[in-house]
Amino acid sequence: MQGRPTINDVAQAAGVSKSAVSYALSGRGRIGAETRERVLAVAAELGWQPSQQARGLSSSRTYAIGLVFARPAELIGADPFFAPFIAGVEAELSHHKYALLSQVIVGGEAEEEEGYRRLASGGRVDGMILTDLRDIDPRISLLRDLGMPYVAVGRPMQAIDGPAVSNDDSASVTSAVDHLADLGHQRIAQVSGSRALVHGLERERAFHRALAARGLYAGTVIPGDFTGQSGAEGMCALLELSHRPTAIIFANALMAIAGMQEAARQGVSVPADISVVALDDNPIAPFVTPALTAVHTDVLLWGSLSARTIMAWIEGASDTADVTLPSELVVRGSTAPPPSP
């Protein structure tokens, strides 16, 4: 009885066999009411918790979900997605006795795939949550070959035979464009994130659709990479245009804030001369000057729904339908009507 108590310790203390203990706890077998209560009392007294390792060995389940998260080093701290997403996943998983095996990787795709392989082939997880989907993503087929359940965070372009939990990028972009158009802006530009990721592509298409829907001319799209540096460069490039836009939509708050700094340095006033919107919110956004107008998504909820979806698949549910999250434009101080000509 040194160390953690085992099921044998409980069985011995309760004067029953270990199968009786197992049945009493799971409620699966046929166990008399007073025996069950005695066993539960003894288990509680000894502080016994079944070993997940042993349980997993016989059920060939690990009761753990894997999450691999890859970002370049300069983004890993700035990204306001990671922590709340994990928190949401966790909140849901822990109610169902699942654990989260996470792996954050600084670096590129090679390391990321290695991360998946490690978690999957070690038999450590029952399923995986995939973030940052790329246009044609090798992880999908990797996991399908391994027979590992997965859920895609963000809707992929390719058919994936699996569930996806996505925020509505199209709606986000549309709400940003509509807000700017309502203010009277006619020349709206975009500084995008990585076009290699599916939501980058989707946002770009949605941008052009939304402009067309409001009868506006096609806006300039400057490619970026989610870093502050690229946000500043995007602003710089747009300010040099002969036909300068009066509003810019940035892929995330970091880029937008860096862009606003660049504008300030060039003596361009936000929002008087140019309006700025970010497509991802950040807790710092309300506190910069001017406060940043951004499209806000409930990332905590996003995590919860992802967790619920992957667990449903693992448990064999058939209703692994796709889920779409709402997002909401939060108007703060960085948008205003365009300057009168």
Added chain:
Amino acid sequence: MQGRPTINDVAQAAGVSKSAVSYALSGRGRIGAETRERVLAVAAELGWQPSQQARGLSSSRTYAIGLVFARPAELIGADPFFAPFIAGVEAELSHHKYALLSQVIVGGEAEEEEGYRRLASGGRVDGMILTDLRDIDPRISLLRDLGMPYVAVGRPMQAIDGPAVSNDDSASVTSAVDHLADLGHQRIAQVSGSRALVHGLERERAFHRALAARGLYAGTVIPGDFTGQSGAEGMCALLELSHRPTAIIFANALMAIAGMQEAARQGVSVPADISVVALDDNPIAPFVTPALTAVHTDVLLWGSLSARTIMAWIEGASDTADVTLPSELVVRGSTAPPPSP
């Protein structure tokens, strides 16, 4: 042979017993050279990876480390510590075949302790990394009672019988004070984070020590809670003082940025009228206006060292000495000499 191959599949294919396979892989038993190579070849061909579950069951090890991370909801996304710290931990762990079982908890201490209990008593981890140590922390004794190795991130006040990996809060504060004193500031105030956390206390003491060392009078300390809101309130309170400070040290970048916004709203110019320093850096800090001067710590390294330390304890090493990280003041645009009177 459906699903993942097991050690039995390998043994059968190689024409040996499963113990021979185990020995061949671990190099522990006495196995002939050509038998070993044949086994390894077959294992590679079948793509066999030993199940960590089964391995853990017999070795009573899980090859996993637990990390519980608790933050209030409004901070969980803003905190630039979490993601790079995990990334650093991961980078180190994965080289040694360990996995990271993380748990991010939105909420208070009760949920957090529950999180520890769940990971520890489920037998899921071999050791734990403790962050956000409080002055007298119940987790220490909890883990000690469970016989679970742990490493404290940040040096606790109480004696803990265990290793700690800390950044040097005292040095951080001192470098900030020295920088401001060098610029000529005489009245320096602090807006602190939570005093319940050990590094909050340590920073406050170091603040007073550093002021005294420079022959400056004791500075005002306004309590905060790491949120932007509290940063703005702190700035507000300090601006109302009859003998207004000329420089303020904030506990983190979010508070500092919110404080600068509040100053701007009141028509107080940073850094012309008042200088601002943050004790934790943030990737957004260079991009706000003015760019925020902050004390920077290599959080990735912090994570790596924590991982190395906890693994050393688990593997039975005796050299679990405390580690202290360097930090560095990054001077940007939010500090300047005080206004001439």
Added chain:
DNA sequence: CTTCCGTGCTGAACCGGTTGTGCATCGTGA
């Protein structure tokens, strides 16, 4: 030629659970 030891491998027990099978015991209906 026997004894002895080292080498190379096998068989079996074990880690801590889950689950199928089977044996008493008891109550019920014919």
Added chain:
DNA sequence: TCACGATGCACAACCGGTTCAGCACGGAAG
């Protein structure tokens, strides 16, 4: 009164590894 089904539990096999004890064989020493 006896057959029969339901109930309550024990026994044992199994999940996939690790590891200990032991057996067969070969070469070297006596």
